[in-house]
Amino acid sequence: MKIVSFNVNGIKARLPRLLEYLAEEAPDVVCLQELKSADDGLPVRDIDAAGYGAVWHGQKGFNGVAILARGATPVLRQKGLAGEAEDDQSRYIEAEVGGLIVASIYLPNGNPQPGPKFDYKLRWFDRLRAHATALLAEERAVVLAGDYNVIPNDDDTYSVAAMADDALMQPQSRASYRALLAQGWTDALRTRHCHGGVWTFWDYQAGAWQRDAGFRIDHLLLSPVAADRLIDAGVDKAHRGREKASDHAPTWARLRGG
């Protein structure tokens, strides 16, 4: 089964591209981020007509995550993460689908750093790690898919110098990501492309796409049970080059069975 993480950067503006992607690739599970829409503005009918059931966690204007499943309805497990009661940003949704536990994650960007937005990013990461520990204890196939807003290694960016002061590449951001992996999660893309050089994001500005000036920030993390089923992982890069594309490309892992 093909499981996809796709930051759509506005589901209303991206709907034709998303429907096209579903029709062409027929992914089994799609985790969406940056819906930028309240629940009552989501294109629920269009997704249903495309043959996908969905669970949604929208927010007016910003953030927003969802999980789509082909020919099935994901069973919601939770929206949001515990640990910060005053946090009202829609950045986490988790569901059961096809025998898997799947989460769609939109980690805070954290720029500018240092500052309160960066502090929020690190706190959010702590809360994610706490929850991830509980998920591993279930000893099931789990996929944590999303836009982590972390460039894990120097070979995950076109230019270390250009990104040196960015929140995505700070030592604290990387340490948080590494600590998550150290719990026992497998970075699906890294496992299949261990020398880096694979991008999932290209900025709209400065001809980044044309220069292939990208970096890797969208990740699928697999629990040990899920990692045993990993066949391949990659990026559907061509979709980034289309008219009115998102600045992220769909990023995927294929698992045996399901």
Added chain:
DNA sequence: ATGGCTTAGTTCCTAAGA
């Protein structure tokens, strides 16, 4: 270059993204 695009909302400008 604290911004060269793009999206969405409070629109015909501002904030946010990465």
